[in-house]
Amino acid sequence: MLRNTPNGYGLISIVFHWAMVLLILALFGLGLYMTGLPQTESGTFALYQLHKSLGFTVLALVAVRLLWRLANPVPRLLDVMPGWERAGAHAGHLALYFLIFAIPLSGWLMVSASPWGIPTVLYGVLHVPHLPVPAALGDKAAAEGTLKGVHEILAWAVIALAAFYAAAAFKHHLISRDDTLRRMISTRPART
Numbered sequence: 001m002l003r004n005t006p007n008g009y010g011l012i013s014i015v016f017h018w019a020m021v022l023l024i025l026a027l028f029g030l031g032l033y034m035t036g037l038p039q040t041e042s043g044t045f046a047l048y049q050l051h052k053s054l055g056f057t058v059l060a061l062v063a064v065r066l067l068w069r070l071a072n073p074v075p076r077l078l079d080v081m082p083g084w085e086r087a088g089a090h091a092g093h094l095a096l097y098f099l100i101f102a103i104p105l106s107g108w109l110m111v112s113a114s115p116w117g118i119p120t121v122l123y124g125v126l127h128v129p130h131l132p133v134p135a136a137l138g139d140k141a142a143a144e145g146t147l148k149g150v151h152e153i154l155a156w157a158v159i160a161l162a163a164f165y166a167a168a169a170f171k172h173h174l175i176s177r178d179d180t181l182r183r184m185i186s187t188r189p190a191r192t
């Protein structure tokens, strides 16, 4: 029930999955919203701190999620899937893991490079140190500019990939009528 089986996801993997979906959507919306606000207002500062706190939560969750995945059987993809679709699903999962690590790390590097040296205090409690920024990125302002661009592009990439995944899941549910989507919602083993 809690753990994965060869044919289905356990409750822990399902909760991780949907918590990550909600957090990433919230971070994406908040990121776009806060960057459009006047930078001098204290409310904007609070939203930036919230964005950074939620972003670090994602980084912690994806690390734990990866350990959980390594410690558990990974459910097989359904037999009804052709080979190309399986290969695509595996490549997509890898790309999602890469992006979900790379986005918060690029954000962390970006705030570390900022000439303003603004501290990051998670949920108003935990002070996060700045990272050393690679010298190859130039002076602080240049490095911050580059990392802002990288952070934004990676964030759009994860949303595009997730939208593609959601469309594929609905196609499986509504057209192929298999258990691909259902097993992401319920711990009942899938019909393979």
Ligand code: HEM
Pocket: 024, 027, 028, 029, 030, 031, 032, 035, 048, 051, 052, 054, 055, 056, 058, 100, 103, 104, 105, 107, 108, 110, 111, 120, 148, 151, 152, 155, 156
């Ligand atoms: C999965 C996690 C994250 C997602 C999906 C995400 C997404 C975004 C998005 C969409 C933007 C707006 C980009 C733009 O239009 O300029 C943004 C901006 C920003 N993010 Fe993140 N972010 C994440 C994690 C983090 C983390 C961990 C930090 C810092 C520790 C961070 C720091 C920032 C900052 C400082 C900005 C404002 C950049 C600017 O002023 O242009 N983000 N983020």
